Amino acid sequence: MKRLMRKMMISCQVAGELVTKRSFRKLSLRERIMLRLHLKVCGACQAYEKQSILLDKILYSKLNDKKLSDIPYSTNEELKKRIISSL
Amino acid sequence: MEDQKVASEKSILFRTWVEEYSDMMYNWAMQRLSSKELAEDLVQDTFVAAFNSFEKFEGKSNPKTWLIAILKNKITDHYRNSFKKPVVSGSEFMDVFFDENGSWKANQRPSGWNTDEGHLLDNPEFSEVLGQCMKHLPEHYAATLHLRFLEEKKTADICQELNITESNLWQKIHRAKIQLRKCLEEYWFKK
Numbered sequence: 001m002k003r004l005m006r007k008m009m010i011s012c013q014v015a016g017e018l019v020t021k022r023s024f025r026k027l028s029l030r031e032r033i034m035l036r037l038h039l040k041v042c043g044a045c046q047a048y049e050k051q052s053i054l055l056d057k058i059l060y061s062k063l064n065d066k067k068l069s070d071i072p073y074s075t076n077e078e079l080k081k082r083i084i085s086s087l
Numbered sequence: 088m089e090d091q092k093v094a095s096e097k098s099i100l101f102r103t104w105v106e107e108y109s110d111m112m113y114n115w116a117m118q119r120l121s122s123k124e125l126a127e128d129l130v131q132d133t134f135v136a137a138f139n140s141f142e143k144f145e146g147k148s149n150p151k152t153w154l155i156a157i158l159k160n161k162i163t164d165h166y167r168n169s170f171k172k173p174v175v176s177g178s179e180f181m182d183v184f185f186d187e188n189g190s191w192k193a194n195q196r197p198s199g200w201n202t203d204e205g206h207l208l209d210n211p212e213f214s215e216v217l218g219q220c221m222k223h224l225p226e227h228y229a230a231t232l233h234l235r236f237l238e239e240k241k242t243a244d245i246c247q248e249l250n251i252t253e254s255n256l257w258q259k260i261h262r263a264k265i266q267l268r269k270c271l272e273e274y275w276f277k278k
Contacts (some may be wrong), residue, residue: 011188011190012191013189016261017258020260020261021257021261045197047197047199050199051200055268058217079130083131084101084102087098
């Protein structure tokens with residue numbers, strides 16, 4: 001049992017990769033168990049998991065959400081001249 | 088004679104398009120690219136490409152839609168090309184964050200963020216910090232985030248465009264997120 005447990009324990013680095021991989025595809029049973037075991041005992045990775053999910057949301061809305069994309073609108077007269085002279 | 092007339096009509100039309108759409112396109116590109124110069128270059132390239140392939144347009148769609156579609160392709164091309172450049176090896180990059188056993192280094196350990204999510208997304212100052220942090224990502228990582236989150240492309244399409252495997256893609260996105268997380272913690276959540 002101890003040997004099995006040791007086999008299933010993964011590092012923070014691998015756990016973080018699995019958290020990201022999970023947002024792409026369903027994890028295998030083995031990966032799910034390994035991740036759950038790690039998260040049970042690692043506070044830093046629990047925090048990372050939450051932040052990773054939040055980051056996904058933030059990145060999606062960065063351009064899709066109007067409020068977030070309300071950046072100052074700048075005009076560029078130099079560019080206009082440059083383009084017209086290149087055509 | 089007739090040819091000359093057509094050519095000058097085309098020139099006049101493009102002048103009005105540059106006046107009308109270039110600012111919008113420039114701002115659109117600035118949101119997706121790391122520098123002002125690059126945004127300017129790609130907007131210019133877009134107009135040149137549109138000018139040279141004008142016969143394909145023929146007024147079938149809205150000019151704004153057509154120009155944005157070309158610009159979008161130019162940006163994707165830029166990110167695709169950035170993949171061909173040499174890059175800091177992934178393992179070196181991860182050494183900053185993890186020790187030899189793959190555990191978080193003491194000074195890199197994530198701790199809880201005090202945050203109200205809804206509030207965060209409404210905050211223009213946060214948006215600014217996020218934008219700055221994204222600009223500081225290595226090109227490779229910015230490319231994967233751009234395609235994945237901003238274009239909402241399918242995994243298979245991104246892998247094909249960048250010519251990488253799926254596991255390579257999520258490793259890159261993972262690295263990008265780790266770096267972005269660190270930057271946001273440093274410049275936003277600690278304050």
